[in-house]
Amino acid sequence: MLEAMASAKVGDDVLGDDPTVAALERRFADLFGKDAALFMPSGTMANQCAVAAHIVPGEEVIVEANAHIFQYEGGGLARIAGAHVNMILGERGMLPLPDLAHSFRPPSVHMPRTGLVCVEQTHLFSGGSILPIEYLEEVHSMAAHYSVAVHMDGARIFNAQAETSLDFQRYGAVCESMAVSLCKGLSCPVGSMLMGDGAFIERARHVRKWMGGGMRQAGYLAACGLVALDEVLPVISEDNARCRRLSLAALALEGIQMAQETTDTNILFLEVTDPRLDAPMIESELAEKGVQALALGPRLLRFVTHSGITDADVDHAVMALQTILSHN
Ligand SMILES: Cc1ncc(COP(=O)(O)O)c(C=O)c1O
Numbered sequence: 636m637l638e639a640m641a642s643a644k645v646g647d648d649v650l651g652d653d654p655t656v657a658a659l660e661r662r663f664a665d666l667f668g669k670d671a672a673l674f675m676p677s678g679t680m681a682n683q684c685a686v687a688a689h690i691v692p693g694e695e696v697i698v699e700a701n702a703h704i705f706q707y708e709g710g711g712l713a714r715i716a717g718a719h720v721n722m723i724l725g726e727r728g729m730l731p732l733p734d735l736a737h738s739f740r741p742p743s744v745h746m747p748r749t750g751l752v753c754v755e756q757t758h759l760f761s762g763g764s765i766l767p768i769e770y771l772e773e774v775h776s777m778a779a780h781y782s783v784a785v786h787m788d789g790a791r792i793f794n795a796q797a798e799t800s801l802d803f804q805r806y807g808a809v810c811e812s813m814a815v816s817l818c819k820g821l822s823c824p825v826g827s828m829l830m831g832d833g834a835f836i837e838r839a840r841h842v843r844k845w846m847g848g849g850m851r852q853a854g855y856l857a858a859c860g861l862v863a864l865d866e867v868l869p870v871i872s873e874d875n876a877r878c879r880r881l882s883l884a885a886l887a888l889e890g891i892q893m894a895q896e897t898t899d900t901n902i903l904f905l906e907v908t909d910p911r912l913d914a915p916m917i918e919s920e921l922a923e924k925g926v927q928a929l930a931l932g933p934r935l936l937r938f939v940t941h942s943g944i945t946d947a948d949v950d951h952a953v954m955a956l957q958t959i960l961s962h963n
Contacts, residue, residue: 636823636824636858636859636862636863639858639859639861639862640855640856640858640859642858643655643854643855643857643858644854645852645853645854645855646852646854647851647852648674648849648850648851648852648853648854649844649849649850649851653852653853653854653857654854655853655854655855655857655858655861656674656853656854656857658857658861659672659674659828659857659860659861660672660673660674660828662860662861662864663815663828663830663860664830666803666804666807666864667803667804667806667807667813667815667830668803668804668807668808669807669813669830669831669832670831670832670833670836671830671831671832671833671836672828672829672830672836673828673829673830673836673839673840673843674826674828674850674853674856674857674860675814675826675827675828675829675843675848676825676826676827676848676850677825677826677827678703678788678790678814678816678818678819678827679708679709679711680827680843680846680848681814681827681828681829682703682704682708682711682753682786682788682814683704683708683711683712683715683716683846684715684829684839684842684843684846684848685786685812685814685829685831685839686704686711686712686715686716686718686751686753686786687715687716687842688812688835688838688839688841688842689716689750689751689784689786689811689812689835690716690718690750690751691717691750692716692717692718693717693719693747693748694718694719694747694748694749694750694751695718695719695720695721695740695747695748695749695750695751696712696716696718696719696720696721696750696751696752696753697721697722697723697730697735697738697749697751697752697753698712698720698721698722698723698753699722699723699724699725699728699729699730699753699754699755699758700722700723700724700725701724701725701728701758701759701760701761702722702728702753702755702758702760702788703755703759703760703788703790704753704755704788705720705722705753706760715846718750718751719747721738721749723735723738725758727758727761727764727766727896728754728755728757728758728760728761728764728766729758729766729770730752730754730774732770732773732774732777735752735774735777736777739777739778739781739783749781749783750783750784751783751784751785751786752774752778752783752784752785752786753785753786753787753788754766754771754774754785754786754787754788754810755787755788755789755790756771756787756788756789756791756792756795756806757791757792757794757795757899757900757902759790759791759902761895761896762894762895762896762897762898762899762902762903762904763791763794763878763898763899763900763901763902764895764896764897764899764900765795765798765799765899765900766795768799768801768805768806768809771787771806771809771810772809774809775808775809775810784810784811784812785809785810785811785812786810786811786812786813786814787806787809787810787812787813787814788814789806789813789814789815789816790814790815790816790819790827791816791819791820791900791901791902792806792813792815793815793820793821793868793871794819794820794871794874794875794900794901795899795900797871797872797875797900798872798875798899798900807830811831811832811835812829812830812831812835812839813829813830813831814827814828814829814830815827815828815830817859817860817863819941820867820871820874820901820941820942821860821863821864821867821868821871822863822867822941822942822943823856823859823860823862823863824856824859825856825859826856826857826859826860828860867942870942871942874900874901874940874941874942874944875899875900875901875940877901877940877944877945877946877949878898878900878901878902878903878938878939878940879898880946880949881903881938881940881949881952881953882898882903884949884953885903885905885953885956888953888956888957888960889909889960889961890907890908890909890912890960891905891906891907891908891909891936891956891960892905892906892908893905893906894906894935901939901940901941902937902938902939903937903938903939904931904935904936904937904938905935905936905937905938906934906935906936907933907934907935907936908934909960912959912960913930913933913934914930914931914932914933914934914935914936915930915933917930917936917956917959917960918930918936920955920959921952921955921956921959924951924955924958924959925951925955926951926952926955926956928952938952
């Protein structure tokens with residue numbers, strides 16, 4: 636990627652003439668069967684920009700209660716899009732369909748207008764779980780029935796597709812817009828892509844501008860995305876396999892337990908059950924042994940496998956965990 640950056644041909648993407656950004660946008664739009672794509676500085680900006688391009692302030696956005704777009708984007712739905720949020724507690728990231736069906740508002744002077752439904756593939760909070768395509772198709776057709784658009788936060792959709800082997804265009808067909816991350820499974824240093832139809836992307840380009848997300852010689856960053864499509868995407872299933880190996884080994888250890896039902900992709904949440912230990916303690920002891928995990932609260936630890944993590948690294952992480960758990 637560093638070599639690709641050094642030799643990238645660049646222009647001015649705010650003026651729309653950066654050839655490397657244009658090439659990356661075309662590749663993503665074609666991959667997902669969308670008219671157009673827009674290079675974005677981050678996943679957060681891609682999501683928030685999408686919502687602001689879909690709705691007018693005061694319209695309602697339906698989200699799953701633990702969705703990243705709602706919980707971890709700094710309140711952007713209210714601050715940036717002026718959204719009225721209806722959050723529904725889901726199961727493994729899925730809004731229960733009967734609850735969703737009841738959430739579309741009838742035309743009424745008393746109520747907000749339903750403007751958008753958001754889904755997240757894979758669902759971070761339930762441990763990278765995969766939302767089945769049949770479920771996404773149901774959500775999409777239900778929303779279409781009420782003339783409401785669907786936005787997919789597909790930050791980790793590549794990890795899902797590596798398991799389902801579905802054509803990317805099937806994922807593109809179940810939403811009006813999709814944000815995908817370049818710097819998660821695809822392992823680029825920076826960036827996300829937002830996709831949709833031409834009119835949506837033009838609205839999103841305007842929102843990106845007023846959010847300050849227009850970048851001039853962005854081709855230096857976009858060059859990494861092209862390398863990722865050619866070299867990282869074909870091997871991304873290895874990250875999922877390594878995470879499953881890590882979960883299996885962790886299951887055998889005393890003092891921790893799985894905090895998710897299954898390990899579908901590359902994320903593993905473990906709960907610390909040993910009362911003498913807590914997640915921040917284990918996080919720092921792991922760091923001393925060269926393993927990076929993330930404590931999320933007093934008892935929850937998150938592990939993520941990604942490009943550059945080898946089988947030997949997984950073995951090392953398991954050994955380190957075992958040592959910490961047995962020495963305390
Ligand atoms: C599901 C999901 N969506 C969006 C984002 C936002 O991406 P970024 O960190 O690039 O803003 C993240 C980041 O962790 C995420 O996990």
